[in-house]
Amino acid sequence: DADVTQTPRNRITKTGKRIMLECSQTKGHDRMYWYRQDPGLGLQLIYYSFDVKDINKGEISDGYSVSRQAQAKFSLSLESAIPNQTALYFCATSDPDRGGYTFGSGTRLTVV
């Protein structure tokens, strides 16, 4: 099994719909992140969580919300999807002592 699992892998949704992207990890790390990847822009941080009770906005949090249901689970929601939220979304987890991120396989989201 993958260390970080994202569901769904692909999703097409309509403008205005609410959608949730889910992420679970088996690394046992406290820190989890949601990033968005757009061609030529690298990865932009949407939200991050350093433990279950700690949720922080990243660079581009507008239009998104998150929920940290447990140490292993961190979900991202688009309350009312819009076309410019079409992107590849990655969840990641990290161990601050060992460094580096472990990424999930990504969710390709298309908003039409």
Add this chain to the structure above:
Amino acid sequence: AQSVSQHNHHVILSEAASLELGCNYSYGGTVNLFWYVQYPGQHLQLLLKYFSGDPLVKGIKGFEAEFIKSKFSFNLRKPSVQWSDTAEYFCAVNAPPGFKTIFGAGTRLFVKA
């Protein structure tokens, strides 16, 4: 604010050519530095990282990177690339406070067989 600049957006090399991808960051304090690779259709994977100590860091698949503090640089190198190195490469840095990681825009490498 912290930022990471990758100088080349696209690089095309022939097999066996040497590779150097530039990365510069803006932050005056202590930093942790990373290179990630994303093969086509896959997620990002850690290539190598620098926290402290020897500024020449060796990673997986024959890659290495050198941290030059005076130049705020962490360039990625490989003496002889292979077709299988075709991928996108991301430089990343994190620093206090909060240790959020900032990624560069990425460099797409295409290696011709």
